[in-house]
Amino acid sequence: MRPRAMLGLLPADLRRLARDELLVWMPAVPLAMALAARLGVPALLRAVGPGGAGAREWAARIDVAAFAIVVPVLVGTVVGFMLLGEKEDGVWSVLAVTPTSLRGYLIWRAAGAVIVAAAAGGVCTRLAGLDDLGAARTAVLAAAGAPLAGAAALSLAAWAANTVQGFAAVKLSLIVLVLPAVAPRDAGVWQWPLAAIPSWWPVRAYWDLTGPGSWWPAWLLGSAAVGLAIMAVGLRRAAP
Template sequence: MAGPPLQFFRSLIASDLRSISRNSLLLLLTFTPLLMAVVFRLTVPNVAMLEDLVAKQGYTDIEGLRGFLETALGQIHPVLMSIYIGLSSSLVGSVYGLLLVEEREDHVLPSIRVMPVAFSTYMIARLILPILFSIAVTTLAYPIAGMAPLPLGTIFVIAAAGASMVPMATLAVVAIAPGRVTALAMVRVLSLVAILPILTRFIGPPAEWIFMPIGSYWQMQALWTAIEGGEIGAQLGICVAVNFLFALVFYAIFANKSE
């Protein structure tokens, strides 16, 4: 028989799932990473598809063209998957932040203060589900895109480190946004910030240093390093540390406002 902590956790999961399933916008945002992977799969060509296309146009030197196509797509595919990787956790976290803002407006969050559970414990319990969901959807959807293939274990490790952005994004939304309209704007802002480090693919130091305080910068660097066969442990460690520090700052702001 489940104890009170487990029952409490289950009730939170059930409540969150009901809230998201009843809100079409939250549902769409939550599954946007999976939709992105499917769109990439259906629209972004691979070498074989481009070879067939040029062959139909009467081009005969396919072997000579293959090297160029492999080089070109070898540059494009990692960029697209970096956008996917950077956006995935940010969106999931932002959706949960939006959900918490709605609960605050409905006077659900203030009632937590009178419950026999610490506010920090409550927030940790609320964040477990989106973190696990982010890891799962990022890991499972990555191969669907069919670009920049990596071993599933490597994808999982990158997704797990990137999921540290979930609590940061959730707490950023609920700490800064006073209402639902502002929260929706925050979702857009956080999504933009999450994918901005893609610019470092095309610029070098010192310009790229301004992106180092962004967790997704280190996650993208890890992805590119993994594609090239390098070691990614340090980059993922910094990713987690950066996101954790920002999460602590936003939690302090949020907890202070919730008193």
């Protein structure tokens, strides 16, 4: 898409989001999660005292699950439902016969979801304050989780038939996506089947970024590759 066309869509997107009773509250959820984590988790850790190593382990799991998995999926869900609504309203059919191709439009939407998810994930991670990653490593973690947004957006657009089906798919997918965050960290070869789950890659990046590991560049690249593969399949189905 041309830059002028991209910029022209932004005000329309904001107006549409404000009018949609289903989606208008969703952008506030990541900030609410970050504030709840900032206020609630430290209080829990103070309550369990210095012997609560298990509680601190679960605080880290909450950190990565909430801000490297759930936040990107929420961003992708908002974009995916907007695309699904446009498909139901016949907008895709109109785009197919304009200079702005449907494929290019969907790619732009997915890219926008990834960028917004990276920014939202980084801001919410810093706001929650559950780790000491620092700005640079927080940016790496946010980048590792961001492809989930594009994958969620194009998956909803490609496979969901309506909004009700889309919500059911999001709920089920979140159950699967949080599994790597609650799985044992050092499961040896038994952890590799989880690599088929897209969220496994940002979770592995998180453990390396917060610990002595140095493999986080591989996990970052793996997350990008898996996310792009899912987006390519969704794009092929939505715009053959």
